[in-house]
Amino acid sequence: MPASSTTLTHQPAASDSPAAAAAPAPGAAAAKPAPAPAPVRRAAGTRATSKVPAAENTLRILKLLASRRGPMAASNIATALGLPRSSVYHLLGVMEANGFVLHLHEEQRYGLGISAFELSSAYSRQEPLSRLGRPMLASLVDVIGESAHLAVLHGRDVLYIVEERAKNRPSLVTDVGVRLPSHLTASGRAILAALPKSQVRALYPNAAAFTARHETESPIMKYSALSSHLDQVRQRGYATEHGEVTPGFGSIAAAVTDHVGWPTAAVAVTFLEDKLPADQWPVLAARVQKVADELSVRIHGRPA
Numbered sequence: 001m002p003a004s005s006t007t008l009t010h011q012p013a014a015s016d017s018p019a020a021a022a023a024p025a026p027g028a029a030a031a032k033p034a035p036a037p038a039p040v041r042r043a044a045g046t047r048a049t050s051k052v053p054a055a056e057n058t059l060r061i062l063k064l065l066a067s068r069r070g071p072m073a074a075s076n077i078a079t080a081l082g083l084p085r086s087s088v089y090h091l092l093g094v095m096e097a098n099g100f101v102l103h104l105h106e107e108q109r110y111g112l113g114i115s116a117f118e119l120s121s122a123y124s125r126q127e128p129l130s131r132l133g134r135p136m137l138a139s140l141v142d143v144i145g146e147s148a149h150l151a152v153l154h155g156r157d158v159l160y161i162v163e164e165r166a167k168n169r170p171s172l173v174t175d176v177g178v179r180l181p182s183h184l185t186a187s188g189r190a191i192l193a194a195l196p197k198s199q200v201r202a203l204y205p206n207a208a209a210f211t212a213r214h215e216t217e218s219p220i221m222k223y224s225a226l227s228s229h230l231d232q233v234r235q236r237g238y239a240t241e242h243g244e245v246t247p248g249f250g251s252i253a254a255a256v257t258d259h260v261g262w263p264t265a266a267v268a269v270t271f272l273e274d275k276l277p278a279d280q281w282p283v284l285a286a287r288v289q290k291v292a293d294e295l296s297v298r299i300h301g302r303p304a
Contacts, residue, residue, distance in 0.1 A: 132299065144269060188239075236290055249273065
């Protein structure tokens, strides 16, 4: 260890009294107090030492299993988290006894158990996205003067779970509880663009999966058009919609993502297109993206 990182202290000899040790010799300059030790800095990416390592490692295992597509062997869990195998087996045993993991004996792997599913269901029941998102959308509406909403993917549709209506703005079809085809909406396109392409293809396997709301057909009525549009969304970082839900209205949306980058929801604003010049769309999109990123952080996710 470098000398600068260690502070040495000297104790008085046994024959010295505390008073003698503290008092300077006559004529001698008073000793300067020793400088306080410099704060310890951790290298980037290192983990702080936990006061409850077993609890932290249990949660790390659950988060790892939740991020994978399938069950994992205990040895792979230990390697991925840098933990001793014996510790991982002990923790998995306790979690299995409490239903948080399931041991697949034939495969010698561990997956999430029913108790973990119950936690997920409780998360949905408590509506954290709505509770966290509503005040953030309200603040956004106060700043931009346009209506905003929060939507989640439900099958091939988006389901609107929050709407904040701007003052003196017309009512919209995107009320709470309304479902619309995701390929027609900015919210849906933002979410679809954050999904793996294979998942999008599974949602839209053929032409029958595409629908339009008006006589004027949407430009996205087949998979190749959708795929090309989603590539543009990924490139610029936000999605748009031009009158495909309600003629004359445009929308801008950005995805809210979880801790593994999976899209959880989308934040969107809707406005009369003739009231917002085209060169102002990126400015508004930056505000929408900021709110989406902040909501991602609030749910312990990571910004898109």
